[in-house]
Amino acid sequence: MGQKHPSDEDEGRNKARDGPRGSVCRFPLxxxxxxxxxxxxxxAVAFLMMAVTPSLHAREAPHWAGISLCVVSILGLVLYCVTYRPDERSSAQFICTLLFFTLCTVGLVVSVLVMAFAGYHYSQSSMFTCERVGAGCTCSLDQSDPIGRTFTYEDVGDCEEITGTLTMYFLLQVVLNVIQALVCAVGAFLVWKDRYQFFFAGLQTGPPSPGQWQKV
Structure with missing residues (x-):
């Protein structure tokens, strides 16, 4: 009488560890x-870029990167609503956690690719010299080079939209995707930390009682 069973000690310790997470802090909302x-x-920025000229390729107007991140965020909200169980003892929690970690990693890679493409096009378009040709604009890096590569943008109202507005959108894509990559990295790290932050070293400071194992 009056003595706690070891399993009761473990359960109480788990509740103390996981109690606050059971209401609001199950997942970093x-x-x-x-x-x-x-x-x-x-x-939104990608679709605005497409409104300037429909001649942009998918890598130049990366709406797909934004849509994929929205899918990741929706999965994160679902994971937040799933009842928390220590060590992923719930199959729904395990599946959502695994998918969220995987998609965060993919989102990080996608954001880095978008940064590379947008940064390259920004540096290129900032040096463009454009002239009006029909309903579009033909741009080149060096007009004095007769065999230099030219870029044609159709359905452009003014060539200043290529050298000004479109260049600004490329820079904005770089900034947004830098932040997006950092957020995806933080999300993946938090999921990993939640799973592996508790380690039991097995060090005893007194009698071999199950309630006196130290966490490090």
Missing amino acids: LVALLQLLLGVAVA
């Missing part, structure tokens, strides 16, 4: 909301 906002922003 801020990460999912930031991913949703950034995904919408990246997709």
